[in-house]
Amino acid sequence: MTPTRTVPIPAFLRRNAWDLGIWLLLVALVGYYTTLIPSFGDFQMASISKNSLPLVYLAIGQAIIVIAGGIDLSIGSQMVLSGAVAAQVMDERSFVATLILGMIIVLGGAVLNGIVGWVVNVSAVPDIVVTLATSFIWSGMALVVLPSPGGGTSPGFRELFTGSEFGTGTNYVNSMVMIVIPMVLFVYILRRRRVGLSVYAIGSDRNAAYLSGVDVRVAKIWSYAFGGAMAAMAGLATMAITGIGDPRASVGANATLKSVAAIVLGGVALTGGTGSIVGVVAAAIVLFFLNPILSAKGIDPNTAQVMEGSLIVIVMMIAGYSEHRRRRAT
Amino acid sequence: MSTTLLKTTGIAKRFGPVVALKSVDLEVAAGEVHAVLGANGAGKSTLVKILSGVFPPDRGTIAVNGEPISVRRPRDAMSAGLATVFQDPALVPDLTLDENFRLTRADLPSIRESLARFDLASLDLNTPVSEIPLETLRLIDLARALSLDPQVLLLDEITAALPADKAEHVFDVMRTQRERGRSVIFITHRLDEVIQLCDQATILRDGANVATLDPGAGGHDVLVEAMLGAVPERRETKRSTGNARSDGAIALKAEGLVSGDHVKGVDLELHAGEILGVAALEGQGQERLFELLAGDRRPHEGRILVDGSELRARSPYDAISKGVVLVPADRLRALLPNRSVRENLAATFYNRITSWLGTHRDEPQKVDGAIDRLDIDIRAQGRVRQLSGGNQQKVVIGRWLAAGFRTLLLFDPTRGIDIQTKQQIYKLLRELADDGAAILMYTSELPEIPQVCDRVLVMYDGQIVNEQDGPQATEQSMLSAAHGLQSAESDA
Numbered sequence: 001m002t003p004t005r006t007v008p009i010p011a012f013l014r015r016n017a018w019d020l021g022i023w024l025l026l027v028a029l030v031g032y033y034t035t036l037i038p039s040f041g042d043f044q045m046a047s048i049s050k051n052s053l054p055l056v057y058l059a060i061g062q063a064i065i066v067i068a069g070g071i072d073l074s075i076g077s078q079m080v081l082s083g084a085v086a087a088q089v090m091d092e093r094s095f096v097a098t099l100i101l102g103m104i105i106v107l108g109g110a111v112l113n114g115i116v117g118w119v120v121n122v123s124a125v126p127d128i129v130v131t132l133a134t135s136f137i138w139s140g141m142a143l144v145v146l147p148s149p150g151g152g153t154s155p156g157f158r159e160l161f162t163g164s165e166f167g168t169g170t171n172y173v174n175s176m177v178m179i180v181i182p183m184v185l186f187v188y189i190l191r192r193r194r195v196g197l198s199v200y201a202i203g204s205d206r207n208a209a210y211l212s213g214v215d216v217r218v219a220k221i222w223s224y225a226f227g228g229a230m231a232a233m234a235g236l237a238t239m240a241i242t243g244i245g246d247p248r249a250s251v252g253a254n255a256t257l258k259s260v261a262a263i264v265l266g267g268v269a270l271t272g273g274t275g276s277i278v279g280v281v282a283a284a285i286v287l288f289f290l291n292p293i294l295s296a297k298g299i300d301p302n303t304a305q306v307m308e309g310s311l312i313v314i315v316m317m318i319a320g321y322s323e324h325r326r327r328r329a330t
Numbered sequence: 331m332s333t334t335l336l337k338t339t340g341i342a343k344r345f346g347p348v349v350a351l352k353s354v355d356l357e358v359a360a361g362e363v364h365a366v367l368g369a370n371g372a373g374k375s376t377l378v379k380i381l382s383g384v385f386p387p388d389r390g391t392i393a394v395n396g397e398p399i400s401v402r403r404p405r406d407a408m409s410a411g412l413a414t415v416f417q418d419p420a421l422v423p424d425l426t427l428d429e430n431f432r433l434t435r436a437d438l439p440s441i442r443e444s445l446a447r448f449d450l451a452s453l454d455l456n457t458p459v460s461e462i463p464l465e466t467l468r469l470i471d472l473a474r475a476l477s478l479d480p481q482v483l484l485l486d487e488i489t490a491a492l493p494a495d496k497a498e499h500v501f502d503v504m505r506t507q508r509e510r511g512r513s514v515i516f517i518t519h520r521l522d523e524v525i526q527l528c529d530q531a532t533i534l535r536d537g538a539n540v541a542t543l544d545p546g547a548g549g550h551d552v553l554v555e556a557m558l559g560a561v562p563e564r565r566e567t568k569r570s571t572g573n574a575r576s577d578g579a580i581a582l583k584a585e586g587l588v589s590g591d592h593v594k595g596v597d598l599e600l601h602a603g604e605i606l607g608v609a610a611l612e613g614q615g616q617e618r619l620f621e622l623l624a625g626d627r628r629p630h631e632g633r634i635l636v637d638g639s640e641l642r643a644r645s646p647y648d649a650i651s652k653g654v655v656l657v658p659a660d661r662l663r664a665l666l667p668n669r670s671v672r673e674n675l676a677a678t679f680y681n682r683i684t685s686w687l688g689t690h691r692d693e694p695q696k697v698d699g700a701i702d703r704l705d706i707d708i709r710a711q712g713r714v715r716q717l718s719g720g721n722q723q724k725v726v727i728g729r730w731l732a733a734g735f736r737t738l739l740l741f742d743p744t745r746g747i748d749i750q751t752k753q754q755i756y757k758l759l760r761e762l763a764d765d766g767a768a769i770l771m772y773t774s775e776l777p778e779i780p781q782v783c784d785r786v787l788v789m790y791d792g793q794i795v796n797e798q799d800g801p802q803a804t805e806q807s808m809l810s811a812a813h814g815l816q817s818a819e820s821d822a
Contacts, residue, residue, distance in 0.1 A: 015458065197425060197433040204424035211384065211420035212434045212474075213405040273424040 018267035019279035026282045029289055036296040042170035050162045050175040052288035053237040054079065058255055059262035059284035060186055060277055061230030066263055067190070068223035069203035069272035070120065070127035072113070074135035075231045075259055076252030077142070082109055082235025084142040087151025087245025095156030102157065106232045113228025117221040135256070139249035151245040161240035178237070179281065182230065186277045189226075199223045204273025261312040262287050269323055270316075334396070335360040335513045336381075336412075336482050341390035342537075343376055350376040352537040353390070358482065358530075361511045363504050365524040365545060368534035369557050369776075369809070374517050375417075377534070378486045381515070382414040383407035394481060411481030415488050417613070419471040423460040427470065430459060437477040444473035448499045464591060465492050469499060476503065483507055484515045489523060490613070490791070501527055519611050519813050521550050533557055554809055578602030579637070581768035582623065582654065582737045586632035592618035593629070594792035600737065600768045605759055607783030607800060608772040609808045615792035616772050617659075620741050623770070624656035625649030636737070653736035657743055661722045667715035674714050675700050675729045700728035705754060720751030727758070738762065740771040744778065756782050776805045790814045 013020070030048075034040040058075055065072045082105050090098040120130050155165035161178055163171030190196035198219035201209035210216050234255070239245050266283030268275030287308075294304040336358040343351040351373045358364045368374045380387045383401040391398050399410045407414070421430050431438055445451055448469045459467065468488055475483060485504075489497045504514045504527055516528060524531055524545045531545040533556040541556045578601040587596040592615040600606050610616045621627045623634060625643030634641040636652045643649045646656065658664050665674050675697045700706075704724040714725055723743060730738065740759075744752045759782060763769055773779065779786050783800035788811040790796075796811035 191429070192432075194433055194435070197429050200425055200429075201422040201433055204422045208418070208420045208422050209433075211382070211404050211414075211416060212422070212430070213403075213408055214433060215403075215405075273422075 016276070016278075019276055019282070022266060022279050022282040022286065026286050026289070029286060029293065033289070033293055033296065036293065042172060046163055046170055046172035046175065047168075048285070048289060048292065049172050049179060050167075050241060052285045053161060053175055053178060053241070054234040054255065055258055055262060055288050056179055056281055056284040057182065057230045057234035057237060058259040059266065059280045060182055061227035061234070062256075062259040063263045063266065063268050063275060063277060063280040064186065064190070064199060064230070065127075065223050065227040066260075066268050066270060067203045067272060067275055068199045068220060069206065070117075070220065070223065071131070071260070071270070072116075072224070072227050072231075073128060073131040073256055074113075074116070074138055075131075075227060076255035076257075077135040077138035077249065078109055078113065078228060078231035078252075079234040079238065079255055080247060080249065080252040081138040081142040081145070082106075082232040083239040084146035084151075084235075084245040084247040086153065086236055086239045088146050090153040090157065090239075091151045093154055095154045098154040098157040099160075102236050105236065106229050109232025109235075110225040110229040113231070114221050114225035116228075117224030120224070121217045121220055135252070139247075139252055142247040142249070142252075146245050146247045149244055149246045149248075151239075152243060153239060158240045158243060161237050167241050167243055179285075182233065183277055183281045186226070190277060195219070195222050199226075200273060202272075258287060259284075261308075261315075264312065264319060265315050267319075269319065271323065333360050334358070335362075335394065336515075337393045337396075338381070339391050339393075341377065341380060341387045341392070343380060343385075343388050349537055351380075351387070354534065354537070354539050356532055356539060357542075358513045358515060360513060361508050362529045363508055363514045363516055363527055365516050365518070365528040365531040366534065367517075367521075367524065367531055367553060367557055372534040372557070373537040374534055375486065376537075378414065378416075378484055378515075378517060381407065381412055381482075381484060382416075383412075408478055408480075411478075412484060413475035413478045413480035413482075414484040414486065415468065415471045415475050417487045417490065419464070419467040421459045421467055421471060421474075424458065426456050426458050427453070427462075428455040431455070431474065434474065436474050440477035440479075441470075441473045444476050444503075445470070447502070448473065448496075465496055468492060469496060472500065472503065480512065482513045482515060484517075486517045487519065487613075489518055489520060497523075521545075521553055521813050524553065525549065550810065551806075554806055554813075558805055558809065578604060578766065578768070580635075581637060582770070583635040583638075584623065584632065585635070587619070587622055587629045587634070588631035589615075589618050589622055589627065589629050592792055593622065595632070596789075596792075596794055598787060598794065600770050602736070602766050602768045603763050604784045605763050605769040605771060605782055605800075607779040607786035607803075608770065608789060609776060609779055609786055609803075609812055610772070610789035611812050612774070614789045614812070616789050617741070619789070620656065620658075620739055620772065623649075624654065624739055626656075650733075650735075653734070655730045655733075655735040655738055657723070657726050657730070657738065657740045659741045659745065661719065661726055662715070664726050665714050665722060668713050671701070671706060671714060671717070671725055672697055674725050675732050677729060696732040700732040703731060704728045704758065720747040723747060723755065724751070727755070735767065737768045737770070740769065742772055742774050744773065744775065752778075776808050779803055779808065788812050 058079060062072060062075050086102065086105055089101050093101070116130060116134050120127050123130065158167050159165050159174065161175060163169055163174035190199060198209065198214045199222060201214050202216045202219045206216055262284040263275065263280050264270065265287060266275065266280030268280060290308055291304065294307065334357055338354060338356045341351055341354040354373065354377055366374055366377065379385060381392065381401070383404040383406045386402045392401055393399065394410050401407045401410060422433070425433065431441060445453055450466065450469060472488065485500065488500055492500070504516065507514050518524060528545050531543055531553065532539050533541040535557065543552070543556070545553060580599050581602045582600040584596055584598045587593050596619055608616055622629050625641065625646045625648050628643065636654055641649060641652060666677060704727065706721055706724045706728060714722060717725070744755060759769055771783065780801050780803050785800050786798050786803050786808065787794045788796035788808055790812060791814065795814065798807060
C-alpha cells in the first residue's frame with residue numbers, strides 16, 4: 001500500500017508500458033515489412049522516415065494540445081497553409097534565405113495558433129468548435145496565397161528534411177535527425193520545464209493546477225502555440241518532400257484526423273493530462289507505415305483505409321475502457 | 331498579547347441569487363491558532379476560498395500586518411503570505427511529486443525537511459500523484475504549503491479522514507507555527523481538536539460571524555450552541571403514525587458496504603412503511619452510499635438486499651426494476667429539462683417494451699394521477715427548466731409515483747425549496763410511507779429530521795456512528811454525533 005518503497009525498474013516499465021509497447025510494435029512492423037518485399041535497405045529506410053515526418057510533427061503538435069485538455073481540428077489546415085506560404089516565398093531563393101523564412105513561418109504558426117488558444121480562453125467556447133471554425137480560415141488563406149499546387153524551395157532546404165536535394169534517395173540520417181530533434185526538445189520542455197509541466201497540469205486537473213498557483217490561461221495559450229509551431233513544421237516537411245506547395249483543403253482535413261488517431265494510438269488520453277511524446281512519435285510512424293505494408297500485401301487503398309479506420313476505433317475502445325476502469329476504481 | 335496578523339472586514343460573496351457570505355469580520359493574531367466553525371452552508375469554505383484567491387470577494391477588505399491586499403488569484407494569496415491546504419489536495423494527479431513541486435517553484439529542501447518530520451522521508455518523489463493515497467497527499471500538500479513559509483497557514487478540514495498518527499503531525503505543525511509567531515486558520519468538524527489546539531474560534535452562521543470565543547473555556551456544548559444559534563423551540567409535528575418503525579418487513583438492507591475511502595462498512599435496515607433519515611456533515615460518504623443503494627455504482631465489499639434478494643446492479647436500471655428509485659440532489663440532472671412536465675412524468679415508461687409500439691395504454695391516467703397528487707403547477711406547460719425548484723422536485727418525485735416503486739431514496743430533496751412546498755413534500759412522504767413504501771432520506775437541513783423521520787442514522791467518516799429515534803432527535807444531539815463525538819448522548 002505504501003508507495004515509499006519502489007523497485008525502480010518495474011515501476012519504470014509499468015509507467016511507460018504503452019510507450020515501450022508502441023516502439024516494439026514499430027520494430028515488429030519493420031521486421032515484418034522486410035519479409036514482404038524483395039529487398040529492404042537504405043532506400044526503404046529513407047522513404048519511411050522521410051515520408052512519416054509530416055505526420056510525426058502534426059502528432060506532436062496535436063498531442064501537446066490534447067494533453068493540455070484541448071483538441072485542434074485545424075492542425076491539418078495550418079500544415080497546408082504553412083506549406084503554401086513556404087512554397088510561395090521560398091521559390092528560387094538561396095538555402096540561407098529559405099532557412100530563415102522557414103524559421104519565420106514556424107514562429108508565425110506558433111503566434112497564430114497562440115491567438116486561437118487565447119480565443120478559446122476568452123470565449124469559453126469548446127476547443128473543438130473554435131478550431132473547426134479556424135480550420136476554414138487557414139485553408140482559405142492557403143488558397144489565397146497559392147491558388148494551385150506550385151512554388152518551390154531551395155535544394156538545400158529539401159536536403160535538410162529528406163537527405164537529398166531531389167527529395168528522394170538512400171540517405172535516411174537527415175530525416176531521422178529531424179524526427180529526433182523535436183521529440184527530444186518537447187520531451188524536455190514538457191517534462192522538465194515549468195511551462196511544459198503546466199500544460200500537463202491544466203489537462204490533468206485544471207482546478208488543482210489553478211489552486212497551486214499555475215496561470216491556467218497562459219498554459220493553454222502555450223499549448224496552442226507549440227501545436228501551431230509543429231503544424232508549421234509539418235507544412236515545411238511536406239513541401240520539402242514533394243518540392244512544391246499543395247493548398248488543397250482535403251489534404252489538411254485528412255491530416256488532422258490522422259494526427260488524432262496517432263496520439264490515441266500513442267497513448268494520449270483524449271481527456272487530457274496523460275501521454276508522452278515518445279509514444280506519439282512511434283505511433284505516428286506506425287500509422288504512416290501501415291500504407292506501405294498494406295500495399296506490399298496487395299491490399300487496395302480503399303480497403304486499406306477501412307482497415308486503418310477500424311484499427312483506430314479498436315485502439316480508442318481499449319483506451320476508453322481502461323480509462324473508464326481507472327475512474328471507477330476509486 | 332500580540333498584534334493582529336490577518337484582518338478581514340465585511341467580506342461578502344454571492345453566487346447568483348445565493349448569498350454565501352453576508353459579512354465576515356475575522357481577526358487573527360500573530361502566533362494564534364484560530365478555528366473557523368459553522369454548520370453546513372454557514373460559509374466556511376467560501377471564506378477559505380476567498381482568502382486563498384480562488385475567487386475574489388464582492389465586497390470587503392483583507393489586510394495582512396495592517397496592509398490591505400488584493401487577492402484575486404491563488405498566486406496573489408501565496409505572495410501575500412497566505413498558504414492554503416485544501417480538502418482536496420491541489421496536486422496534479424498525472425504528474426509526479428517532483429514535477430508538481432517544480433511546477434509550483436516549491437523549495438525542495440524545505441519540503442524534504444517537512445516530509446522527514448512527517449515520517450515520509452523515504453517517499454519516492456518520482457511517484458505519480460495518482461498512485462499516492464489521499465491521506466499521504468494531504469501531508470505532502472501541507473509540506474508544500476510550509477515551504478512557502480507562510481504568515482498564515484489555512485488548513486481546510488485537513489484532518490478529515492486522516493488517521494490519528496498522521497493528524498498528530500498536523501497538530502505538531504500547528505504548534506510549531508504558533509511558537510514561531512505565525513498564524514494558523516483551522517477549519518474542522520472535529521470539535522475535540524478545536525478545544526485542544528485552538529486559541530480562538532470564530533463561529534460563522536448564515537454567512538456572517540456570530541461569535542468569537544476561547545474554545546477551551548466552554549467545551550462542546552458552547553461551540554455547538556453558537557453554531558446553531560438560538561435553538562428554536564421544536565415545532566410540534568403531526569406525524570400520522572405513532573411508531574411505524576420496525577413494524578414493516580425489511581425492504582432494503584445493506585450489509586458491510588464498502589466503497590473506496592468514502593463508505594467504510596455501512597449496515598442499515600430500511601423497513602416498509604418507515605421514513606429513515608440520514609444526517610451527516612458534508613462529505614462523510616452519504617453521496618456514495620446513496621449511489622450504491624441506487625445501483626449507480628457497485629460496492630467494493632458488502633451486499634445490498636432488496637426484499638431479501640441480493641441486488642447486483644450494473645446500472646440504476648437494475649435497482650429501478652426492483653422498485654428502488656432515487657431522487658437525486660441535482661434535480662435538473664434527473665429531469666429532461668427542455669421537455670414538458672407530462673413528458674418528464676412519462677419518461678420512466680419509455681423502457682417498457684410495450685411503449686415501443688406506441689403510447690403505453692394507462693400512461694395518461696398515471697401521469698394525471700401524479701400531477702393531481704403532487705399539486706404540480708403545470709401552467710408553465712413548456713419546459714421543466716422553467717418551473718420553480720419546488721415544482722421541479724415534485725416532477726422528479728411524481729415520475730416515480732407514476733411509474734410505481736417500493737423503496738424511495740431521496741438525497742437532500744428540499745434543498746432550495748420554499749417552505750410551503752417543503753410541507754407538501756413532507757406530507758406526501760408520510761402518505762407514501764403509510765401506504766407501505768420504504769423511504770430513506772438524507773437531508774442537509776437537520777430541523778427536518780424530527781419533523782419527518784421515524785428514525786435517523788448519523789454518518790461520520792464513511793460509517794454510521796449513531797442511531798436516534800426520529801421525533802426525539804434534536805439538532806444538538808445529531809450535530810454532536812455528526813462531529814464524531816460518539817460518547818456524547820449517543821441515544822436520546
